[in-house]
Amino acid sequence: MADTLVIHPGPLGDLLLSIPALRALRARWPADPLVLAAQPRLGALLAALGVIDRHLSFEKLGLETLFVDDGAPAEVAPLRGASRIVCWFGAGDPVFGRRLRELRPEAVVASPTGDQTEPVWQHLLRTVDAPAGDWRAAVTMPAPLVAAGRAALDRAGWDGDAALVIAHPGSGSVSKRWPVEGFARVLGEFRPARRVAVFLTEGPADHHAVTALADRLGGAAGVLRGLELTELAGALVHASVYLGNDSGMSHLAAAVGAPCSILFEEARLAWQPWGSSAQPLVVTTSPLVPEDVTAVRDRVLSAVSTAHEM
16 A cells, blocks of 8 residues: 655645545545645644545655755655655746656646636646546535534534624735625624624634724624634534635635635636535625625625525
């Protein structure tokens, strides 16, 4: 038995876009463990979700030696146990690609995002020659993670009965954030409704946006902060509706099958999620456009109404 090793050091959203391709790799070589070299906390998340079998720290692989052609044989010890390698890193450097193929002649070295003429997840599927199949089903959440997410919501004040709206006004890039005022106008619709509970999610880069929105809503929204990614994944499963910017959190909500409305600038649509429960909605992030507010409000209100009918 030898490993199928996938190398992807990207951020949360980009890594979650690779799930269909990771599933396809597992299907092609079901007897071989699927190992992911990534940022440790992200690799741990995908292992906890059951997408991969094991993870390694990307930083500890020592791939920097492959960018230098010093005449010595290529050697990266952690790669020895891999029977095949898919590397979504270093594709723009011909020296790196050639040196990696000295170790594994059939190694795939490809861009993690493609040229954006097709959705990123489709590009990644194509790089692994995915067999025919439906690779887009929502992640099946392990029961302990679902329970941990419910416990986090309980601590935050959800009673388990009200329709649950989870919103994420942040993003790793300010340019991808819809104005806080837009979120406030949409989520403010729920303040008089006793059977709708609104919670905001806060990651490391989101404090300013979340605080501003919470203040704008006048305490009508709870905040989920300081949670592990696995707890957040478990909480998102319970959402009746999710609303968020183009962000890793939104990709996580889509991956676990939450009904999502995710706000994209048109130029960023290649990064739309693969999950069928996620609907991208094109907006202008600056300035706030009244027609965008109307479109987002109508979408979210319709989704909440549907949740109440279920």
